[in-house]
Amino acid sequence: MTETNFDDTAQRQFERQALSFEQNFEQFRDLNRLMWQVPVLAITITGGFWYAVLAYAAAAEIARGLYLICGVLDLALIFVLIRIRYVMGLYLVKLKAFNPEGYVDAPGTGFYNRSYVVVIAFCFSLFVAAFMSIASFFDPQFMRG
16 A cells, blocks of 8 residues: 555545534534424414413314324323433444534533533423313313313
């Protein structure tokens, strides 16, 4: 192997790693954006269905179905959030391995700023909404007081 071939191979390997780093970071950004959009989606759908059931007498006929849809959706989105954050964690490992000196590690020091605190907060909120929806499925007067 000649010196030129070695340098050329090393250059190609570096370019491949740099491209991989850029793609991984772009995927991470997309997953982060998606993680913040899931709760907004849940709030929009759940809130809209709850409003329809509570505000319009005509929706009373389908209230139980709407409550069930909301409960199932909120529970499903809990698993979606957990999966998104898990995959994000795997990307963080690769990003840190590529450039440990340039990696910003923020492990947190308390409950409020540790890893997964955002996902835990979102999941708790979705669980409460799912509970209220499912309770209303069994007792349509549950949220009416």
